[in-house]
Amino acid sequence: MASTAKASVEADYLEFAAARSSALFRIACLLTGDWHLAEDLVQETLGKVYVSWRRVSAADSPSAYADAILVRTFLSYRRKRSSSEMPTGSLPDRGYAADDPGLRLTLLDGLARLPERDRAVLILRYWEDRSVEEAAEALRMSPGTVRVRSLRALRRLRRLLGDQLPQLAEC
Structure with missing residues (x-):
């Protein structure tokens, strides 16, 4: 048995x-x-x-x-x-299937240049489409910390991508 x-x-x-x-x-x-x-x-x-x-x-x-x-x-x-x-x-x-492989590579390069925790927050929140609470639980952070990290990481990513951002916003 x-x-x-x-x-x-x-x-x-x-x-x-x-x-x-x-x-x-x-x-x-x-x-x-x-x-x-x-x-x-x-x-x-x-x-x-x-x-x-x-x-x-x-x-x-x-x-x-x-x-x-x-x-x-x-x-x-x-x-x-x-x-x-x-x-x-x-x-x-x-x-990886994308309409614009160059844009996808640019985004992946930008993600790779972010600090590890910021990258993890963005991947869980936006790539894996997790809620703030689910990402917070996975990362052992408070939901408020996940929100703040998300905002700051997105700002950093926008700065890193520079003039490629308009293309990114259209995707």
């Missing part, structure tokens, strides 16, 4: 992991700007989700829970990384 329950739990986890891996990878690519590091973050995140699967599966939104683990894993990595390492500025050419 216990082995049947364990098999059911594992099957649920495997189904979740298969369904959520692509979205986690997309978020990780946006956070890191590095395809290989994004793969590592997703693998580590899915490992943490597996270890905590009973708690994750009982959450109101297991996907949001997994996203929060991914963002915290990314921020932890950034704190631990030595200052001698330099991130790359290129993202993989897979999975």
